[in-house]
Amino acid sequence: MPYALSFILGIFSMGFQLLGSRLLSPWFGSSIIVWAFLISAFLVAFSLGSICGGWLVRFPDGPRRRGVIGVGVVAVTGFAVNALSASAFLDWLDERSAPLMVALSLACGLLFLPPVAALAAFTPVLVQAAHDRGHAAGFASGLIYCVSTLGNIAGIMLTAFVLIPNLPVSALLWIWTAAVAASSVWVMRCVR
């Protein structure tokens, strides 16, 4: 179960990067500057999420479970905020006429970083869950990162070639929110 979940969460995180590029382009264009900020924001989120998740699994079962619930809430809220108010926020930011790089930092940092960091925080939790099910720590870690990366690839391809050509970005953000909510519940059931 932890491996399947890891694959699914991988889909959401990198698929969301493509949705993020579509969200930003009306306000910031699609220049290499935009992509540099977007990719960096996701990498920062992966990094922060990993350390937070690693910190979380050190707690005893009860607090760990509550921590995982908190991470799930951050993830779902983060995606819901994107679905509800990303455009309004980007409009507001645009009206402030902040320098491009400042505006991009704020947009990526506030819109994308929290939900993606929360998704990334699930990974160490899932590694621990696999380990708790009797898999050696190194094996569990390797396999989780393998399937997560495969999920990333699937997320990019699915979003680019199936979802964006057929559905509006606003609808996709709501689908993301619902799917991440369901996955978060599944992660909680994984945690002993």
Next chain:
Amino acid sequence: MRALILLLLVGGLAGCGDRTPGASPDGPARFRVERESLYNQILIERDGNIVELRFRRGRKVPRQTAVDLTDPERLVIPYTRTMLVGALVQPAPRRVLQLGLGGGALNRYLRRVMPEVFLQTAEIDATVRDMAVEFMGYRPDDRDVVVIEDARTFVRRNDAPWDWILVDAYTGGSVPPHLKTREFYELLRSRLAPGGAVVLNLHRGSRLFASDQATLRAVFPQVEMFDVPGTGNVVALACEGAPGDLRAADLSRFAGSLREHLEQALKNHLGPAATEAVVLTDDYAPTEFLQQQRP
């Protein structure tokens, strides 16, 4: 360390080879220079007085633009002549915004035939501008200003009115999705001076073309299409106001090459834009996929 110094020396010498040809009509009659920018692999080729700018796409190296170094009034690429149809709506533009520089062919032309005009260009690729200056005889100045910026970002952040807005912002063989949407066209419309016109270079041959037309029609009261025979280009002219009869346009006020180009454009007038297609929006603009699909 020695290897590093040697590498730097070799790199420096290779770079020097790039700088020799220049844009002078008296320069070498043939040369070929290739540079990689943040967005494109750009190839400049000179053959006689004609200098072409091409973007490499794998084995293909499609031509983006070309200029005649000895004659700024000669528009070498057919669609650029049709891009002048803005004159049918606003015959005496004072302020022109161009989104996408190319080799600066239209800039050189407009400076020659409309010397009083102020030209502002937004070009995303600094290397394109640099190579246009270095090899294609383009000379920006205080009445012909180029800013290196995404076209939409530039228009959002600058609310000055324009008499003509010329949209020809191709990157990698296609126009980015955010420059194809209803919201973008609404933004352009809001930046038009009274009596102004937006002129766009479009491509037929895919489902995207129908959506281009429908999206323009969703924003502008009048959108007229002009074929560019022998090419895949179709130029769209979008403007405010009730639909008028362009065939009744009085060309007597124009002279020389501009009049010739407008007469030719009117001969290839296709009529109003079609409306039966998906309107592209910021929320839904799968342009890359529509471009792959046959009409």
